[in-house]
Each structure stands twice: as C-alpha cells, then as structure tokens.
Amino acid sequence: MFKLMKYEFRKTWMTKVILLGITAAAQVLFLFGLYGDHDNALGLSVFLLTMLAIGGVLVIGLESVITLHRDMNTKQSYMLFMTPNSSYAILGAKMLECGLSILITGVFFFGLGALDISLLFVKQGELNKLYEMIQQMIHTINEKITIDASGIASFLFSILAGWIGTISTAYLADVVSSALLNGKRFNGVVSFLLFLVLDWAMGWTAQQLTASITSINQSLVWSGVISLAFSAVMYFATAQIMERKLSV
C-alpha cells in the first residue's frame, strides 16, 4: 500500500509544488505589504492567499479524480492493474493519498492564515478591536456561534471531511462509468447524475443525523465524521465494482 501511495503522490506532486510556489510568492507579497506599509500589496496578498487556500484544496481533490479516470481509461492503466495489487489496495492508496493531501493542505493554509492574522494583530494593534466587533456581530446573529480555536477547527474538519466525501463519491461515479457503463449511451450523463444524487444523499444524511445536536461545534464534528463514514462506504462499493467488473 505504501508503495502504491508513493506513486500516487508522484503522479500529482507537480501540482503541489506549483501550489506551494505560488503560496510562497503570495506570502512574500503579504510580508512586503505588511512591513512595507503597502496597503494595496497587503490587500492583494490576502485575496491571493484566501483563493489559494480554497482553490488548493479543490484542485487536489479534482486532480485525484482526473488521475483515477486516466488510470482506468488510458494505456497507463496497465502500470497499475498488471501489478499484484487488489483493487482495494489500488483504490485505498488513491483515497488515502488524496485524503491526506487535502487534510495537510487544509491544515497548512489554516496554520498560515493563523500566523498571518497574528502578524497583523501584532503590527496593527487596533485590529483587536475589529476582531471583538466581528465576534459581537456574529454573536448577535446567532448566540451559539463563537469564534474560537475549537470552533474554527470543527469548521475546518467538517469542510475538509465533506470534500473528501464528495471526492469519494466522484470516484464511485467514475468507476461506474468506466466499469459498468463503458460504451453505453448516456454513460457520462448517468454517472454524473449518480454523483449528484449520492453527494446530495451524503449531505442530507449528515443533516438528518446532526439535526438534534444543539452545539454547533459538535454538529460540525459529527457532520465531518458522517462524511468520512460515507467515504468508507463509497470506498468499499467502488473497490468491489473495480474488482469484479473493471476491464482496462
């Protein structure tokens, strides 16, 4: 499994290097704007870093789905499927590599964001007042919400786990398309609809099961746990279809 993961990482590392390079440039711009008192540069860098955080996590997930598609539908599929590895191991390596990359990227950008906000607070003390004002505003809208470390961590976990769940669903839809619907009419439409229905079902299930939880933080955490459990179900279903039906 570790060897398979190594090669999964090797297939996608260039995107990660590019992402890291652009992030480093945006961070330099941020520091230049902050300590050189260039407000425009500061504003632009904050925008760039926010987009990179969101876009980075999205791109890593999407690239993983594209890689799986290529690994089933081009001649490079032989590299994977002629090795003595089961579909469970092959898919497991893909999901683990992708899931870990998403989590690490999310935590990395969260850490970077926390660092940059701290630097802003240190440099511009009056931002403390802004933070308190935002806290008060959110508290007025919904008194259950408070911005603290555990709240942010719960939110981050919920979002990242939800995205991993969505990617797992995309894996299943893609495998159904390649293994069961290959060569059939409306293959793409049917598999896309399957993806939409399953993704909606995951969200709906999480919503139903967390409806009675009053604490927002707990609700977010449980929602993330349900997404991960859903990913596990998708994994077994997908691997089973690959094992029984996939021809490359």
Next chain:
Amino acid sequence: MILESKEVTKLFGSKRAVDGISLQLEKGHVYALLGPNGSGKTTWMKMAAGLIKPTSGTVAFEGAPVSIESRKHVAYMSTEPYFYAWMTVKDVGKYYQDFFEDFSYERYQKLLQKTELTEDLKTRALSSGMMAKLKIAVTLARDARVYMLDEPFNGIDLLARDDIRACILEYATEEKLLLLSSHLVEEMEAIADRAVFIKEGRLVENVDLDDMRSQRGESMADRYREIYGHTEG
C-alpha cells in the same frame, strides 16, 4: 497445464472479440499466437494477464482463475506503450522492482546495455523502436513463469530484432511458458515450437510445429496463408 482457457468469450458491446476459446498451454514451450488484426489475440492475452474480465468462461493459471496471485508469476508486455509520461528508463525499472518480487534490477541493466538504452532517458522522448526495446527489457528482467509478449518485434529494426530474439530464447526453459503474438510469421517460425491460430475470435488450432512440418509438410507461414488467405485478401 500452466495456462488454460475454458470457453472464454469477450464481448465489446455487440462485437464478439473472443468467441468461446478453449485452449491449454503447457510450460516448456514457446507458442506463437497468430492471427490478423482484430482476430482476438490481444484481448485473449489481456484476459490471461487479468487486465480484461471475460464476459463468460475462465482463464486459469496453474488451475486457479487468474488473480492477484497469478500476476506475480505472469509477465505481460502490451503492444502499446503504457509507462507513465513522467518516468525515466530508471524509474520504470524501480517501479517494476517495487511491485514484482521476481524482478532483477541487475538483469534489467544488462538488458538495457544490450538494447543501448540509458537509464536517464525520459520515456516520453523515446522513439517507437526504443520504447519497444524498453518494454522487452523490463518484462524479461522478471523471472516469471509465463511471459506473454504482444507484438514484441513491432517497430524494432532487423539487427535489434536478432538481439531481442536471442534474449527471448534465453528464457525458453523447461519451467517457463513463452507466448508471443506477431504479424511477422517468418520471424516467429525461428522462435516458436508451437503455434496457436485464432480467426475472428475463435481458436482454429493449437499445433506442434515439428509435427506440422513432418506430417503435413507445411511451414507455419504456409498454414497461416491457408487459414487467413481469404480474410487478408
């Protein structure tokens, strides 16, 4: 019996690529798998390699249906290039070393020397002839029990072909089975001791070449012309 195909059929939509092939292949032989384009040779090989699932029937390796276990002992070389574009020749060897216990990197390097390939070459920059040599080198660097080479001489010049033929024949031992498909019938005649003729997805015959020559007075090429003469026009 090292490889056995029982009533194997493969449909692609409504097209019957392989149609009820029953075939027994024994170790200690070099088989030539013959037939024109689209006759089902590649599809059958891919089923034996576990890459394609049969629509019906089974392909068995040493009595058990092809599986993860059989992939440890069956070395398959596809006719199409299949290495990842980011790989160098060295990466290809390391990849095989990571996944196949019977792979020898030392042997791989020796085979590379024979084929005049260097480890730093990018696979995406290889010509079709160089790619064919690389595929053969990495496949033959395995100490497998079954070797299935699909069109191994495609894109390879005459001189390199002699080297490759010599490498292949080194593997023709009592314990191994070699199955080679090719359009180059005369080329195959010098290597194979048995021939499997496939036509329109069906097995025509699995024949011992010495018997065919002595009993019927036919060469493999004669028999090929006889079977496919009409379809190839």
